[in-house]
Amino acid sequence: MTDVKPEDLDRHSMKMAKKKAARDKIMATKTDKKGLIIVHTGKGKGKSSAAFGMIFRCIAHDMKCAVVQFIKGGMSTGERDLILNKFSDACEFYTMGEGFTWETQDKSRDIEMAAAAWEKAKELIRDPANKMVLLDEINIALRYDYIDINDVVExxxxxxxxxxHVVLTGRNAKEELIEIADLVTEMELIKHPFRSGVKAQIGVEF
Known part of the structure; x- marks a missing residue:
């Protein structure tokens, strides 16, 4: 361990005290509370994972919440299994999709399922008991115009x-959605094991 001179410790303490005072001054101005529109988009991994982190945070705080999955089909996922098995009283969970569009190869069916998912999403959002509603991969349905972006925005x-709070995930988020959102995070892809021939793995992707 490197020896630290007393004068360096004093200098560090003064610097941190000034930083804390400045931070406290900023925080004192942040008094508003509101339900947020949150968008997770981008080509990088982690959009749904981060959103489910917030869902589990709500569950931990005894805040009622709900999830609607727009694309993912019958495949088992860790998040869904855990919520249905352990926390179904705190979080309603609806898997409304039948898989990705290239798997179903039935556009009319995809549109029908997306419309049903959006109707369920509106029902859950309208219920004031739900403090957070996650619309997982709705951006994909919006990208293919299975749902009208103007209807969602309005x-x-x-x-x-x-x-x-409403959380909307999926790459290629529409500009209209980004415009009304309070918080937008774009996941950037730098490296992904899929490109090296590694398939999706339990515990990481699902």
């Missing part, structure tokens, strides 16, 4: 309860 602006 609904969120007009009908979302004031204190309800």
């Amino acid at each position: 609904f969120l602006k007009a009908e979302k309860p004031e204190m309800t």
Whole structure:
């Protein structure tokens, strides 16, 4: 361990005290609370994973929440199994899709399922008991115009309860959605094992 001179410790303490004072001053101005529209998009991995992290955070705080999966089909996932088996009283969970579009190869069926998922999503968002609603991979349905982006935007602006958080995931988020969102995170892809021939693995992807 490197020896630290007393004067360096004093200098560090003064620097941190100034930083804390500045931070406290900024935080004192942040008094508003509101339900957020949160978008996770981008080509990188982790969009749904981060969203489910917030869902589990809500569960831990006894906040009622809900999930609607727009694309993922019958394949078992760790998040869904855990919620259905352990936390179904705290979080309603609906898997409304039948897989990715290249798997179903039935556009009319995909549109029908996406529309049903959106109707369920609106029902859950309208319920003020739900403090957070995750719309997992809705951005993919929006990208292929299976759902009207204008309908989604207008609904969120007009009908979302004031204190309800809505999280929307999936790459290629529409600009109209980004425009009304309060928090937008773009996951950047730098490296991915799939490109090296490694398939999706339990515990990492699902």
